[in-house]
Amino acid sequence: MSTIELNTSITDAEWEVMRVVWANDLVTSRTVISVLKEKMNWTESTIKTILGRLVEKGVLNTEQEGRKFIYTANIVEKEAVRDYAEDIFNRICNKKVGNVIGSIIENHVLSFDDIDRLEKILEIKKSFAVEEVDCNCPERQCECHLHHH
Numbered sequence: 001m002s003t004i005e006l007n008t009s010i011t012d013a014e015w016e017v018m019r020v021v022w023a024n025d026l027v028t029s030r031t032v033i034s035v036l037k038e039k040m041n042w043t044e045s046t047i048k049t050i051l052g053r054l055v056e057k058g059v060l061n062t063e064q065e066g067r068k069f070i071y072t073a074n075i076v077e078k079e080a081v082r083d084y085a086e087d088i089f090n091r092i093c094n095k096k097v098g099n100v101i102g103s104i105i106e107n108h109v110l111s112f113d114d115i116d117r118l119e120k121i122l123e124i125k126k127s128f129a130v131e132e133v134d135c136n137c138p139e140r141q142c143e144c145h146l147h148h149h
Contacts (some may be wrong), residue, residue, distance in 0.1 A: 014050055014053065016098070017047070018080070020076070021060065026070055032051060060074060088092060094133050
């Protein structure tokens with residue numbers, strides 16, 4: 001499976017469908033419908049439309065088995081989430097990345113294993129840390145230009 005190099009983005013509604021597919025590997029439209037009808041209060045036709053869009057985008061594969069449609073993901077969840085996060089960080093000034101990561105950590109429940117993993121990552125990152133992160137924005141796209149000399 002590949003990442004979302006298919007030159008496509010996944011909408012919030014499509015993420016909901018993909019989460020069901022990722023959780024079940026092989027999933028029928030009936031399963032997706034039952035999960036999301038309850039969770040999102042969507043109609044069957046809305047869910048089928050979203051499934052169809054994901055197939056058109058190449059994010060999902062579909063095979064027909066009798067009267068059932070079986071869906072599988074063309075992208076791995078971990079890679080899709082990583083690409084999504086990378087896209088978010090590409091939209092902000094490099095100088096703000098640390099604050100955003102800090103906010104994410106502060107505002108979410110983490111397990112002891114999560115915290116241990118983060119501490120190990122940070123310990124490794126310390127050896128490559130810089131005194132100050134360079135701004136990656138064109139002048140006047142962020143506030144950093146106010147502090148340039």
